[in-house]
Amino acid sequence: MKKANTISYRTMNAHFDLTGSEVTRVGKYYLISRIAKIGNYGGGPGLKYLIIVFITHYLGRPLGWMLIFFEDRIRMLLRKKRAKG
Amino acid sequence: MKIKTFYKLNTLVKYADKIAADYDTISFDLFDTLLIRRVHFPDMLKAPVGRFIAAKAKAYGLFWKPEKVHQLRDEIEAAQRAKTGERFEDHEACYPDFMRDVLSHVFEDQISDELLQEVTDYELAIENAMLVPRTELVAWLQKQHQQGKTVLVISDMYLPSEHLKRLIEHAGFADAVTHVVSSADTFKAKASGAAFPMLKEKFGLEPQRWLHIGDNPISDGARPNEFGIRSLIIKDASEKTRKLVFRIYYGFALGSDFWKGRMFQQMMLPLENENQPRPSLYNEGYHFFAPLVGSYVQAIAERTRDLGIKKIFFMSREGWTFKKFWELAMPTVFPDDLPQIEYLYVSRMALAGPGCAYQGLTQTNADIVFLAPGNRDFRDVCKVFNLNLQLLAPFLDRHQLKYDDPLSPFYSDEFIKYYARFIDILEDAEFQTEVKRQTRPSNDALQLYLEQIGFFDYTDVALADVGWMGTIQRFLYDAVKHRDDKPRFHGFLMGASRGIPFATRPGNYVEGLLFDYDRCDFAGSLMMYAQDIFEEAFRAPHSGLNGYQQTDSGFELLFRDSDDDTGRKELKQNEYFASLKQGIFDAAPRFGAASAVMGYKSWMLKPWLNYLLFTKLAFPKTDEVATLKHQSHLDDFHGKNKPWTQAFKPEKQLWNQSLSALRWNPFLRLNYYIGHAFKMLRR
Numbered sequence: 001m002k003k004a005n006t007i008s009y010r011t012m013n014a015h016f017d018l019t020g021s022e023v024t025r026v027g028k029y030y031l032i033s034r035i036a037k038i039g040n041y042g043g044g045p046g047l048k049y050l051i052i053v054f055i056t057h058y059l060g061r062p063l064g065w066m067l068i069f070f071e072d073r074i075r076m077l078l079r080k081k082r083a084k085g
Numbered sequence: 086m087k088i089k090t091f092y093k094l095n096t097l098v099k100y101a102d103k104i105a106a107d108y109d110t111i112s113f114d115l116f117d118t119l120l121i122r123r124v125h126f127p128d129m130l131k132a133p134v135g136r137f138i139a140a141k142a143k144a145y146g147l148f149w150k151p152e153k154v155h156q157l158r159d160e161i162e163a164a165q166r167a168k169t170g171e172r173f174e175d176h177e178a179c180y181p182d183f184m185r186d187v188l189s190h191v192f193e194d195q196i197s198d199e200l201l202q203e204v205t206d207y208e209l210a211i212e213n214a215m216l217v218p219r220t221e222l223v224a225w226l227q228k229q230h231q232q233g234k235t236v237l238v239i240s241d242m243y244l245p246s247e248h249l250k251r252l253i254e255h256a257g258f259a260d261a262v263t264h265v266v267s268s269a270d271t272f273k274a275k276a277s278g279a280a281f282p283m284l285k286e287k288f289g290l291e292p293q294r295w296l297h298i299g300d301n302p303i304s305d306g307a308r309p310n311e312f313g314i315r316s317l318i319i320k321d322a323s324e325k326t327r328k329l330v331f332r333i334y335y336g337f338a339l340g341s342d343f344w345k346g347r348m349f350q351q352m353m354l355p356l357e358n359e360n361q362p363r364p365s366l367y368n369e370g371y372h373f374f375a376p377l378v379g380s381y382v383q384a385i386a387e388r389t390r391d392l393g394i395k396k397i398f399f400m401s402r403e404g405w406t407f408k409k410f411w412e413l414a415m416p417t418v419f420p421d422d423l424p425q426i427e428y429l430y431v432s433r434m435a436l437a438g439p440g441c442a443y444q445g446l447t448q449t450n451a452d453i454v455f456l457a458p459g460n461r462d463f464r465d466v467c468k469v470f471n472l473n474l475q476l477l478a479p480f481l482d483r484h485q486l487k488y489d490d491p492l493s494p495f496y497s498d499e500f501i502k503y504y505a506r507f508i509d510i511l512e513d514a515e516f517q518t519e520v521k522r523q524t525r526p527s528n529d530a531l532q533l534y535l536e537q538i539g540f541f542d543y544t545d546v547a548l549a550d551v552g553w554m555g556t557i558q559r560f561l562y563d564a565v566k567h568r569d570d571k572p573r574f575h576g577f578l579m580g581a582s583r584g585i586p587f588a589t590r591p592g593n594y595v596e597g598l599l600f601d602y603d604r605c606d607f608a609g610s611l612m613m614y615a616q617d618i619f620e621e622a623f624r625a626p627h628s629g630l631n632g633y634q635q636t637d638s639g640f641e642l643l644f645r646d647s648d649d650d651t652g653r654k655e656l657k658q659n660e661y662f663a664s665l666k667q668g669i670f671d672a673a674p675r676f677g678a679a680s681a682v683m684g685y686k687s688w689m690l691k692p693w694l695n696y697l698l699f700t701k702l703a704f705p706k707t708d709e710v711a712t713l714k715h716q717s718h719l720d721d722f723h724g725k726n727k728p729w730t731q732a733f734k735p736e737k738q739l740w741n742q743s744l745s746a747l748r749w750n751p752f753l754r755l756n757y758y759i760g761h762a763f764k765m766l767r768r
Contacts, residue, residue: 007364008362008363009363010360010361011355011371011372011668016330016351018351018372019368019372020373020709021697025700026700028704039609040606040608040692041696041699042343042692042693043343049344061326064329067325068320072302
């Protein structure tokens with residue numbers, strides 16, 4: 001009883017995920033739903049989406065750094081690509 | 086001078102602090118520097134304003150699709166930018182000017198200053214809901230102000246400085262800012278660099294003593310630098326990642342119903358200073374209960390608007406949480422037209438008696454008493470319906486029933502014999518006359534209470550409650566159905582288990598909005614795994630209502646005494662769940678803002694809510710069960726007798742399993758899940 005009100009976690013964790021409802025849990029649901037899936041879950045998460053979301057949360061930081069460092073070059077490339085049509 | 090770029094906010098602040106002594110003027114970019122948005126794309130905030138204008142137009146009898154309004158806005162704004170570009174170097178726009186044009190198109194000749202003000206207020210309210218100040222940088226800004234420096238906020242934005250001031254005020258640092266400057270005021274922007282000489286002249290600033298901080302390498306870096314202003318650029322990798330995560334969810338939500346709710350929750354996440362360490366119960370309230378409550382109250386708003394219902398009564402005690410959530414969230418979602426709301430003090434115990442005042446004690450209502458295994462005999466009937474046993478004793482004698490003869494199947498094999506005698510009593514007209522006589526005063530007091538709160542002023546009222554069988558509504562209807570001015574009852578329950586069939590009629594029905602047993606919704610039925618937790622989580626902090634009593638001056642509400650053992654336990658449980666409730670309420674305004682921006686209907690979140698029920702109730706972590714399981718659940722309606730164990734085998738529930746079983750039995754959850762599926766199919 002004490003534990004639930006004293007141990008503290010940030011509501012958004014360091015991976016920009018929901019504390020206590022992390023994306024790993026969606027993965028667990030995905031596995032269980034392969035065995036017993038009944039009800040309206042909007043088609044479920046989909047393996048491809050799930051992997052992308054997982055990568056974004058857990059490898060997103062290095063990805064963010066890369067995007068920042070190469071932002072100008074990426075923009076330039078995209079502009080050239082657009083200009084070429 | 087070399088432009089210095091920083092990839093972390095704290096390093097920028099540290100560096101700026103080191104060199105600050107050399108500067109008298111510090112200017113800041115506003116968006117993505119001092120304030121960050123919860124969403125990745127600022128134009129997303131135009132959509133709710135489009136919906137707002139379309140709804141307003143509808144009230145004027147003009148039919149506009151929100152998308153059309155949005156498109157018109159973009160066209161008029163672009164035209165204004167092109168026109169400005171002919172006279173100035175920057176292609177800037179000014180919100181009041183182009184919005185007035187938009188409204189003139191939409192409302193034809195009916196545009197007024199009040200209408201423009203209303204639209205502006207809504208636009209700024211949505212902006213405020215989506216903007217979060219960057220704690221570290223704002224703290225440094227305030228420090229510079231305290232040191233007597235001139236602090237400027239400069240933005241290339243269509244909102245004029247008066248509007249930007251309102252955003253800064255909401256963010257809480259307006260008093261630390263000397264001047265707010267917007268390109269919309271003069272059409273001289275940072276992008277071309279025209280803003281800087283203009284500001285120098287206007288405020289008498291020295292470029293050599295001026296430090297500028299922003300996120301755009303050109304507008305906030307190169308341009309001020311060319312003018313001799315020292316500039317620091319922030320390219321925050323962490324913030325970039327956060328937006329990237331949101332952008333991924335946003336993309337998925339466009340193509341998959343499942344991810345809509347997840348994206349919604351990503352938008353609701355607390356940022357910066359809002360994201361403090363919290364107890365795990367708080368996070369459960371924020372991430373699990375809040376989306377469920379939000380979706381439920383939004384569904385009520387949608388249904389009442391569709392049906393033209395003007396008044397909603399949130400019934401005690403769970404309605405207290407729903408009403409508070411509504412107040413924090415729904416005005417943002419439906420700014421144009423919402424029904425009035427009121428908290429209604431009711432309970433099964435308080436209404437059971439008044440429900441008998443005109444129709445007497447019906448068999449169906451009496452049967453409700455014996456659904457609770459703790460209720461055994463005629464004494465329990467008297468307790469629930471607030472009847473005087475001594476005055477009814479002659480009728481028991483007449484039909485050869487003793488007050489302690491078991492009437493519930495959970496107490497004796499022979500209960501049917503006694504139950505038959507009980508039916509005879511119910512059919513005795515004199516017994517019913519006595520019941521009506523005894524319950525009439527409480528009914529009269531109830532009528533006075535309902536009249537005082539204007540219950541009979543409406544032809545249709547919505548009644549909102551957590552669930553499950555609609556008993557409170559049933560008793561309330563019984564108590565007022567004799568009146569000609571009774572309104573039509575539209576009952577909206579969070580979950581409808583329908584343990585006893587509800588006597589549905591056009592003027593009185595219940596509907597489960599997140600789960601209804603009458604609809605085939607297996608995923609929603611997972612709510613039934615732990616009904617008590619919902620009741621405890623949403624319960625109001627006041628004592629339960631025991632009844633209504635007439636007084637010389639009118640009536641009074643009789644609340645349960647909170648000094649006894651039961652009351653103390655209830656108080657303790659409320660204290661335990663206080664942080665959970667706080668999590669729900671903190672999430673409410675963000676739910677409202679997210680809903681307004683995305684324009685989702687409540688049913689669009691259903692697949693994700695079903696997933697939440699699946700993962701939190703059917704497949705919970707052991708720690709979650711330990712955390713969320715109530716310490717004590719109290720209900721006076723449920724008697725205190727112990728049923729005969731051979732007849733009563735309480736249904737085994739996952740949430741009643743021991744923590745060690747939950748921790749070590751790998752198939753326990755799956756077993757219960759499959760068992761629940763079969764049970765639902767059988768029913």
